[in-house]
Amino acid sequence: MCLAVPGKIIAVGKPEAERVTGRLGVVDFQGSRLEVGLAFVPEARTGDWVLVHAGFALQVLDEDEARETWRYLEEIKAGDVLAGIPGDGSAETP
Numbered sequence: 759m760c761l762a763v764p765g766k767i768i769a770v771g772k773p774e775a776e777r778v779t780g781r782l783g784v785v786d787f788q789g790s791r792l793e794v795g796l797a798f799v800p801e802a803r804t805g806d807w808v809l810v811h812a813g814f815a816l817q818v819l820d821e822d823e824a825r826e827t828w829r830y831l832e833e834i835k836a837g838d839v840l841a842g843i844p845g846d847g848s849a850e851t852p
Contacts, residue, residue: 760811760812761811762809762810762811762816763787763809763810763811763827763831764787764807764808764809764810764819764823764824764827764828765785765786765787765792765794765807765808765810765824766785766786766805766806766807766808766824767783767784767785767786767796767802767803767804767805767806767807767808767815768783768784768785768786768791768804769783769784769804770782770783770796770802770803770804771783780795780796780797781795781796781797781800782794782795782796783796783802783804783815785808785810785815787810788828792810792813794808794810794813794814794815795813795814795815796808796814796815797814798814798815798816798817799815799816799817799818801818802815802818806818807819807820807821807823807824809824809827
């Protein structure tokens with residue numbers, strides 16, 4: 759299963775770096791920050807919310823969509839806790 763996670767762009771790389779590596783930005787995922795590729799979302803700017811998968815922003819979201827997705831992820835996490843599934847990824851798959 760693949761999962762894309764919403765995050766907010768807090769910085770966009772300098773234009774001279776884009777010529778070598780492609781467009782990059784720093785995205786905040788509720789306190790965790792990661793440098794991601796922005797080549798697939800050329801319209802994205804600092805302050806925009808994007809959906810990120812495998813290190814690349816795939817689409818720009820509005821803030822309401824992004825927050826709704828985070829709520830769903832929190833519900834899934836809460837359901838795992840209630841089911842006794844560890845949140846550290848150490849659960850064995852049947």
